[in-house]
């Protein structure tokens with residue numbers, strides 16, 4: 001390739017991190033940042049120890065406890081589940097032994113890994129970032145190449161600061177136009193997955209571009225990139241811009257003074273060059289994106305809220321028909337039912353997709369002055385202690401509790417229901433998380449993915465509502 | 474890691490698409506800090522009744538598939554979370570080969586770290602393989618990794634694609650951390666240059 005050929009942002013980051021390629025082997029890519037949580041790391045530490053290997057760069061690692069931590073204060077002080085408690089203790093011990101930074105449950109910085117990392121400015125544009133967690137894609141919002149890895153790879157990165165990586169293909173998803181007042185980054189994410197499918201991004205790194213993406217806040221971009229993985233993509237990327245720099249400026253791990261100027265110059269060189277070529281291009285119009293709700297057990301099984309539950313005949317491919325039938329059966333739904341007729345038992349506001357301060361503001365604006373109906377439980381779980389504190393300073397917690405919501409301590413909570421917060425069989429939940437897989441929120445539980453504002457609207461009525469019809473000005 | 478050698482084994486059929494890692498190994502089993510013993514929990518919610526007895530309607534509980542080492546399954550297998558507990562469970566249960574039209578990216582990677590060969594075939598081929606199992610439950614397929622060939626008693630002969638490096642590691646049961654560490658000098662000099670270009674990555 002000629003030196004001056006236009007390059008995509010992905011290609012630029014790749015070139016900057018390419019270490020070596022042995023003939024017949026995968027290229028080695030250098031890793032700048034390594035994020036960790038308690039579930040996917042213990043076996044990696046064990047492997048490292050058995051092989052008597054050292055951690056190459058402990059400074060590159062930031063760890064938290066999030067997956068199995070209880071969201072009720074009393075339980076946090078004394079974990080009710082002994083196996084979970086052992087996992088937590090293992091993480092604490094491993095981090096202490098290797099002198100790694102850990103935001104444990106006592107830390108005021110504790111929270112979900114993908115929420116706390118941006119809060120501290122730990123990931124910057126142009127970095128490579130990995131974590132034993134598929135939603136690492138979140139950090140692509142900063143123009144960093146961030147992706148999930150398995151536990152063996154966690155060990156690999158600890159020992160070598162490198163990862164054998166195959167080059168991905170590139171896909172540009174361009175969303176032009178203006179989003180309507182009631183649609184959010186979450187709705188864009190779901191609409192994209194609805195369009196390309198959960199395997200549509202397999203083998204690709206997606207770059208999100210276009211007017212509607214530029215218009216998103218950093219928090220919205222994090223929501224969008226967070227769900228890149230639900231379309232099968234290795235990572236999502238948004239080009240850094242003024243919003244990115246403003247967000248990072250002054251944060252703990254952001255460069256300061258002269259280093260900031262140096263970094264800024266580099267960051268500004270990152271966006272894809274004009275004329276750079278992508279292996280695939282997908283286009284959507286923001287105006288066409290209505291508030292979305294999933295009806296099935298895969299994020300691609302999604303419709304605008306003013307539509308009905310589809311039936312197998314609405315799909316052409318046999319595989320999708322089979323998937324539709326089994327999803328309807330699991331979800332206990334009939335084809336042709338208007339989404340707005342579906343009642344819920346539970347509302348969950350939280351997860352690394354939608355538990356940042358902006359999400360709570362959006363939900364609180366809708367929840368204000370409403371009442372959660374009898375028989376419905378609504379829980380609000382901040383993504384971190386920083387979010388919790390900020391929300392409390394703004395009085396958002398009061399709005400939720402007065403509306404009948406429970407206001408909890410931070411953590412992954414009912415996103416994957418490992419910490420004791422979970423649905424009972426056949427309970428139906430409107431959730432701001434990212435996966436509606438069978439059993440994800442508890443065995444037999446039925447999950448519908450929505451945006452925070454929609455979640456609050458659902459909590460107020462006990463059923464799905466077209467939020468565009470609500471007048472809460 | 475065990476070396477992957479040519480074998481002829483029973484192929485089990487699980488005709489489901491988008492099987493996600495939450496189904497492969499449910500979250501309640503992710504709290505262990507060891508790498509072993511996950512096989513007993515493979516596909517737990519599909520495999521067992523509330524009382525812990527096996528469900529008759531679950532494919533892998535079919536006695537004809539009892540000794541299967543090959544799993545034939547629908548599109549986009551292994552989507553969802555990055556949990557390596559999924560391939561640990563699959564391997565521990567006894568599978569070393571999975572055949573589908575596509576695999577989720579992270580899962581596909583994780584397979585090779587655990588001695589599992591994921592074979593990608595096209596849709597018509599998958600259909601033929603599935604049909605052969607349906608007609609003759611308990612049928613054994615032959616997987617020849619060296620020559621990248623899959624053959625069946627029904628006469629199917631399939632050549633599959635595979636990256637040469639991954640193949641080499643599977644065949645030799647190699648740990649790729651050791652391989653990367655052979656390039657420590659190159660990593661050192663890369664890192665020195667990287668530090669010069671991006672000094673703020675090290676300062677905190």
Ligand code: SF4
Nearest residue numbers: 135351352412415416
């Ligand atoms: S909130 Fe959910 S998706 Fe995010 S890291 Fe936690 S478990 Fe994973």
